[in-house]
């Protein structure tokens with residue numbers, strides 16, 4: 001008789017994703033330790049997040065300040081060593097709240113936000129590392145700065161004493177992501193930036209092979225969002 005229960009699969013989604021990251025890193029001659037897996041828990045409640053915390057996952061990402069404020073203070077009280085990442089577009093009027101709650105911000109993409117975050121960080125006495133988000137496919141209606149604006153935004157961030165961790169992108173949907181990841185890596189190299197936040201459920205292995213230091217994986221860990 002089959003003893004396995006549907007609640008406890010032999011290989012958890014977390015172990016599966018970790019294994020795939022390790023294999024992709026190995027293929028690229030990299031160490032899996034150089035890749036941070038961020039579990040994107042947007043739309044999922046504490047009941048869905050707690051099993052991952054129990055399995056040792058500590059980096060989580062949210063895309064809305066208000067949603068994160070609703071669920072993370074309680075979870076953090078139980079798991080104080082969680083690192084919380086903001087991966088969604090940030091309005092300047094939410095900068096202070098974002099600085100108070102998040103440990104890393106992946107969506108720095110315009111001068112007005114540099115100004116707001118610089119001010120918020122100075123007021124809070126807390127310097128939150130930020131990735132500059134690049135609109136790598138030059139898509140209308142997509143977050144991120146133009147490629148040509150990266151050096152200027154980087155200068156502005158440094159001027160505002162915002163620690164810049166690297167570059168982040170969300171490539172165009174439904175086309176091969178690899179050329180966009182390679183381009184983001186090239187720009188980061190040119191700017192002397194070490195961090196690369198790229199790769200989601202559908203393409204994180206490709207991203208790791210092309211140098212991602214942070215992959216942002218949601219549905220492969222939590223299942224499809226409702």
Ligand SMILES: *Cc1c(COP(=O)(O)O)cnc(C)c1O
Nearest residue numbers: 040063087200201216217218219
């Ligand atoms: C939702 C989201 C992800 C995760 O997407 P999946 O395809 O579910 O892995 C990654 N990055 C950003 C910016 C997101 O908004």
